[in-house]
Amino acid sequence: MDIIEKLLDVPNIEIESIELTEENDVTITVRSTIDGTRCRKCGRKINKLHGHDEAIMLRHLPILGRKTYIRIYPARYRCIHCEGKPTTTQKLHWYKERSSCTIAYDEHILLQLVNSTVSDVSIKEDIGYETVVGAIRRHISDVVNWDEIERLNVIGLDEIALKKGHKDFVVIVTACDCGNITILAVLNDRKKSTVKAFLSSIPKRLKKTVTTVCSDMYDGYINAAKEVFGDDVVIVIDRFHVAKLYGGGLDNLRKKEIARLKKELAEEEHKNLKGVMWPLRKNARDLVDGELEVLGRLFKYSPMLEIAYKLRNDLTDIFNSDISRSEAQVKIDDWIDKVIKSELTCFNNFLSTLDTRMSEIVNYFINRQTSGFVEGLNNKIKVTKRRCYGILNTKHLFQRIHLDLNGYSLFT
Ligand SMILES: [Zn+2]
CATH class of the missing domain: 3.30.420 (Nucleotidyltransferase; domain 5)
Structure with missing residues (x-):
């Protein structure tokens, strides 16, 4: 219990019981060790216990990776000074009224x-x-x-x-x-x-x-x-926002090209190109066999998309490189030249951002700082749209999660 109490890191409580629910969630019933509260009418300290309210369940930080809830029956105190002897529920600092989560959560x-x-x-x-x-x-x-x-x-x-x-x-x-x-x-x-x-x-x-x-x-x-x-x-x-912008350029071209191919290709051929979105969004090194084939087929029909894909990867590689700010600037300048020579227009929006914000963008290379969590790990999780709808059991979902640095949201 002592260890769990430490893990909970909630002040002024005692654990009464711990249960594992059918869903393998942890429910910890606690009681407050603080005596009394302030009367909501007169503000005096009161400690004449009137009883306990119904239980509230508060989602808390996970323990050993399990969803964790704290159950508490808030104490209610009666004021003997005020007219009508009103009661007040004890307020605790670690959760807010009418919230279903602890402040820590x-x-x-x-x-x-x-x-x-x-x-x-x-x-x-x-x-x-x-x-x-x-x-x-x-x-x-x-x-x-x-x-x-x-x-x-x-x-x-x-x-x-x-x-x-x-x-x-x-x-x-x-x-x-x-x-x-x-x-x-x-x-x-x-x-x-x-x-x-x-x-x-x-x-x-x-x-x-x-x-x-x-x-x-x-x-x-x-x-x-x-x-x-x-x-x-x-x-x-x-860099996450930078990646989102240039990745979006590739995404837009994909949509256009798939629409063009739908008109130009026979139905059977077009069907073979299904599911290209995620392979395109992944980093090249994360692709698995089937995905490489799909991309191969797609690029045969759309050389333009292949060029854009490679350019996108080149830029991500630059951002992944441990280089100085000035080296990065040179590399990104070269990259811009390549984009202009390619005559692709899908990165135009990004190019104009580079034009105005190059300085702040390459400042990333000074200390490689991002406001996200651990770079490359917690930044992004992506799952396909189809798999997300109506999913009740997240276990299946998490088996299919990919982490990436290309700046994508789950739903795009
Ligand atoms: Zn009072």
Whole structure:
């Protein structure tokens, strides 16, 4: 029990029982060791126990990889001072009212969201879309306790769309120091003024410890960071967002080419090209036999797509190389030349971004910083669309997960 209590890392509780459910989830029933609460009417300390509320189940951080829930019967106290002797439920610091998760789990969700999407996290954690959104919303109004923070080092700014296809964004602000990522804040919108106001609110003592701002490609963030930190801080566009942009170029060409081939090829031939999306998105070295064949067939019909595919891989290789900023700049310049010579137009959007944001993009090579979790491992999980719908048992899902650095979301 003592060990489990340590693993739980929830203050002021005692474990009453631990169960393994039929689904092999862990349910830990706890009781609070704190006596009394404050009356919701008069604010006095009260400790005349009235009884216990119905159990609430709170999702918590996994123990040994298993989904873990904490069950608690909140204590209710009666005030003897107020008229009508009202009762108040005890509030505890490790979960918020009406939340189905502990605060620790909420923060875990927020960290998962960095360089990811609400859908991805909901699938990965096997929780509802709204639960993920709930965790985000619960943290919007939180005030940062700067006193608890010793240094910031890398600040990450990542926007998360709350609804698919809507422009309803929040910004997750993280700090990463020596591999430890902490959530600083969730900003209500992605306006430059909002981001700037937050960055400006960082106490002077901590501002001095910021070395890098790792951000999404959005101008609002970059300009806000520049205005607050000036030249003292390196601004990096996260490679994940860069990869998403040039990978998107290849994706668009694929869609066009598949549509063209549908018209030009016999039905039987076109059928043979089914399922090219994921092999195309994978890194070349991760392809398995069947996928290589599909790509071979596709490239026979669409040499253009092969050129674009190789160019995409070349660029990913550059980002994977341990080279200096200036070497990277030269290599990316060469890459741009190759794209222009190829006469492909699918990377045009990306080329114009390089034109304006080259400096922030190659800043990545200074310290290879990304605001995501462990680079290359937790960054991205992808599963095919078909496999995601209606899946109840995530075990099957996870057997089919591929990790990649090409910047894709589960649902695209
Ligand atoms: Zn009272």
